[in-house]
Amino acid sequence: MKKLLLNPWTRRVIFAACLLPALFLVVRGFKGNLSANPVEFLEHSTGDWALRFLCITLAVTPLRKLFEQPLFVRYRRMLGLFAFFYTSAHLLLYFTFDLMFDFKSLLADVLKRPYITFGMAGFLMMAPLAITSTAAMVRRMGPKRWQLLHRLVYFCILAGVIHYYWLVKSNVREPLMYAGILTVLMLYRVVLWTTKGTKPQKSAPVTA
Amino acid sequence: MLIRKPADLRYSDVTPKSIYQNRRRFLSSSLGVAGAGIVGAWALSPNAFATTKIAGTVKGPFNTDEKLTPKEDITTYNNYYEFGTGKDEPARNAHTLRTSPWQVQVAGLVGKAKTFDLDAIMKIAPLEERIYRHRCVERWSIVVPWIGFPLAALLKQVEPNSKAKYVAFQTLHDPKQMPLGGQAGIQLPYVEGLRIDEAMHPLALLAVGLYGETLPNQNGAPIRLVVPWKYGFKSIKSIVKITLTESMPPTTWNITNAREYGFYSNVNPEVDHPRWSQATERRLGELFMKKTVKFNGYGEQVASLYTGMDLRKNY
Numbered sequence: 383m384k385k386l387l388l389n390p391w392t393r394r395v396i397f398a399a400c401l402l403p404a405l406f407l408v409v410r411g412f413k414g415n416l417s418a419n420p421v422e423f424l425e426h427s428t429g430d431w432a433l434r435f436l437c438i439t440l441a442v443t444p445l446r447k448l449f450e451q452p453l454f455v456r457y458r459r460m461l462g463l464f465a466f467f468y469t470s471a472h473l474l475l476y477f478t479f480d481l482m483f484d485f486k487s488l489l490a491d492v493l494k495r496p497y498i499t500f501g502m503a504g505f506l507m508m509a510p511l512a513i514t515s516t517a518a519m520v521r522r523m524g525p526k527r528w529q530l531l532h533r534l535v536y537f538c539i540l541a542g543v544i545h546y547y548w549l550v551k552s553n554v555r556e557p558l559m560y561a562g563i564l565t566v567l568m569l570y571r572v573v574l575w576t577t578k579g580t581k582p583q584k585s586a587p588v589t590a
Numbered sequence: 591m592l593i594r595k596p597a598d599l600r601y602s603d604v605t606p607k608s609i610y611q612n613r614r615r616f617l618s619s620s621l622g623v624a625g626a627g628i629v630g631a632w633a634l635s636p637n638a639f640a641t642t643k644i645a646g647t648v649k650g651p652f653n654t655d656e657k658l659t660p661k662e663d664i665t666t667y668n669n670y671y672e673f674g675t676g677k678d679e680p681a682r683n684a685h686t687l688r689t690s691p692w693q694v695q696v697a698g699l700v701g702k703a704k705t706f707d708l709d710a711i712m713k714i715a716p717l718e719e720r721i722y723r724h725r726c727v728e729r730w731s732i733v734v735p736w737i738g739f740p741l742a743a744l745l746k747q748v749e750p751n752s753k754a755k756y757v758a759f760q761t762l763h764d765p766k767q768m769p770l771g772g773q774a775g776i777q778l779p780y781v782e783g784l785r786i787d788e789a790m791h792p793l794a795l796l797a798v799g800l801y802g803e804t805l806p807n808q809n810g811a812p813i814r815l816v817v818p819w820k821y822g823f824k825s826i827k828s829i830v831k832i833t834l835t836e837s838m839p840p841t842t843w844n845i846t847n848a849r850e851y852g853f854y855s856n857v858n859p860e861v862d863h864p865r866w867s868q869a870t871e872r873r874l875g876e877l878f879m880k881k882t883v884k885f886n887g888y889g890e891q892v893a894s895l896y897t898g899m900d901l902r903k904n905y
Contacts, residue, residue, distance in 0.1 A: 417678060418667035418874045419730055479877055495865055548865065551728070552775030552846055553675040 387453035396457055400464040403431045404471070421479040428472035433546065433560055435465035436539040440567045447574070459515050462535070466512040469542075473505055497548035504541030507534045539564055640685065640811075641803040647737050650718030652793055652891070658721065659732035661801045663874045668808045669726065670827055671774035672763070679770070680808035686767050687828065689812040698758070698834035701749030708812055712798065714747065715739035719802075720795055720816075725857045725886045727821035727843075729879075731871045736816055737799030742790045750786065750834045757789040758782075758839035759815060760831035776846050782826035783839035783853065784817065785895075793818060793891055796829075819888040821855045852905035856896070857886035861905050 386392055407427055410416050416423045439461040446454040481487045491498045511532055513519070520528045543564055547557035670680035673687075694711060697703040706714075717737050725731040745757070763779035765771055771778050788794065795816040798805060805811040810827025817824050823843050833839070843851035850864050859869045859882040870879035885892050896904075 418663035419677070419872065421872065421877055422730070479872075480879060482878055491867070494862075495867075497865060551675075552671070553773065554775065555773065 383449070383451060384453060387451070387456065393457070393460070397460060400435070400460070403427070403468070421475065425472060425475045425480075428468050428475060429546065432465055432468040432472055433539070433542050435461060435468055436535070436542060437560070437563050437567070439465055440535065440539060440564075444567065444570045463512060463515060466508050469505055469508055473501075497545050500541045500548070501545035504538045504545060507538045507541065511535060511538070536568065641799075641806055643803050644717060644737050644799045647717045647719045647799075647802075650720040652888075653719075653721040654723055654733060654887070655721075656723065656733045657875075658735055659874050664732055664734055664800065665806045665809060667730075667874060669728075669822065670808055670810070671776055672761070672768035672771040672778065672780070673808065674770045675774060681806075683770060684807035686769070687762075687807040687811065688767060689807065689828075692812050692830075694813065694829055694832060696744065696748045696832045698832075699751050699754035699836060700834050701751055702747070704748050706744075711744070711796075711813060715743035717798065722795070722816060722818040723886050724816070724818060724822055724825070725871060725882065727823055727851070727855070727863065727868075729866065729868070729871045729882075731873050731882075731886075733873075734816075735801055736795060736797040737802070738795045738797035738816065740792055741794040741796050741815065742792065744796060744832075745786075745789060745834075748834075753836050754834035755786055756835045756837065756839055757784050757786055758831075758833040758835055759784075759826045759829050760833075761826055762828045762830045776842055778842075780826060780842045781839065782815070782824055782841050783835075784824075786834070787895055788817070788892075791892060791895065793888060819856060819885040819892045821857060823851070824855050854896075854901070854904050856884075856892075856901065856905075857882060858884055858901055858905070860884070861902055 407416070407424060411420065411424075439458060442454050442458040442461065446452055477483060477488060481491070492502045493499070511534060514523060514528065514531060523531070543557060543560045546560065547554060550557060666681045667677045668680040669677070670684060673680040673683040690708065692708045693705050695703075695705045717739060719735055719737050721733060721735045723731060724734050741757075759782045761778075761780035762768075763771065768778075784794070795818075797810075797814050797816045798812060800806075800809060805814065810825075813829050814827040815825045815829065824841075838853060841851075841853055843855075844853055857868075862868050868882055871882045872879050883889075
């Protein structure tokens with residue numbers, strides 16, 4: 383496992399896999415196979431993938447602890463940046479095709495439509511995380527402050543789930559599924575945080 | 591004496607518009623399967639096997655000259671929650687709907703309650719082709735060449751009495767045919783309603799077909815309502831029951847969320863849905879949004895039905 387996680391090809395394969403959904407959409411687009419409403423199809427697909435990547439990113443820490451494999455964290459930044467990539471595509475599609483680049487409509491939507499307020503809040507919280515994702519930024523901020531800032535990701539995904547829940551007309555099963563996944567991921571952390579003092583932590587092996 | 595012979599060609603001989611409009615694709619797909627043209631044509635319309643041509647329709651009034659939405663879009667992008675809540679689901683799942691035999695029971699405050707079977711319905715009035723705009727509350731719109739007859743023609747046959755103020759409609763609900771209905775998140779059977787003057791308006795259509803053929807199941811076969819100046823969900827599908835009532839009947843989306851969906855639900859760019867603006871819409875086939883017109887552009891015909899009413903309150 384350790385060997386695999388340190389293999390440079392692992393990173394390349396994961397990167398390619400993360401790009402697959404986008405690639406798939408492009409191919410379908412060229413084949414004219416994006417349903418009768420291509421814009422809506424792309425908006426929904428990119429939104430779905432943004433939420434999925436946020437869930438995957440938040441699953442890294444629990445997986446790392448469960449497998450006692452700290453090397454998992456090597457891929458967390460990339461996964462988070464893909465979440466930001468799909469979120470940005472989602473926002474850009476909406477801004478281009480729904481609003482036709484009209485900032486006034488954007489502002490009106492953000493102020494007036496709660497689901498858009500939450501979606502936009504999620505994006506605005508994600509942007510600084512993407513910007514400060516480089517190693518240089520971690521050094522500049524110091525790990526404590528950096529980590530504190532990056533706790534914002536919990537609120538990003540919460541905003542995303544609420545955004546989705548408020549958008550659907552009646553069938554809330556999918557947004558509720560995301561809410562369920564988020565609950566599990568957060569409960570794990572809450573348990574971890576509250577038992578931290580009492581349970582001795584297995585110290586992570588330092589690897590070169 | 592010169593007796594003019596009617597033209598030999600009938601409506602049913604006309605090449606379906608979807609095939610005509612996709613003729614290049616039709617050709618290429620036919621060639622692609624080495625001359626098996628029939629297979630090529632079938633592949634174009636997902637439910638070609640389930641619909642039959644309707645002959646002898648006449649051109650109806652109120653036709654828009656806007657570009658028709660391709661049949662493929664109209665028949666693969668549907669809201670019919672009994673067959674799944676995804677837009678592509680009804681086209682895939684509605685084959686379980688049995689449209690024959692079919693009966694529509696018309697009762698309530700009428701002189702002559704009557705149950706029509708489908709053959710009788712097809713003979714109530716001459717079938718007309720009517721090209722209407724259709725605007726969904728979700729902000730997409732289409733232009734559909736419906737085939738049908740005025741709802742008023744059916745209502746007149748049952749002779750509503752003077753107490754009848756509203757018309758209630760009900761969709762078939764059979765969990766065996768509609769196994770996904772339980773996950774729809776709405777109460778079933780689907781019910782809708784109109785005020786009687788709305789129902790008697792010549793624009794209100796009972797549709798039995800589109801694009802020259804009987805309705806595909808996902809579009810509400812075998813008979814559905816079309817009220818083009820209202821949001822699409824008012825145009826109830828697969829009708830089995832029509833009841834004339836004295837008080838305002840319950841309607842499905844109003845039961846689901848009264849704040850968001852009113853009884854009237856007239857298309858109105860000035861009155862937003864609580865969660866989204868209704869000022870614009872996306873015509874299927876176009877990428878950018880366009881401005882929504884009040885009463886979906888049928889204001890000249892129907893605005894007088896609502897004089898003196900506050901359309902913000904009666905949304």
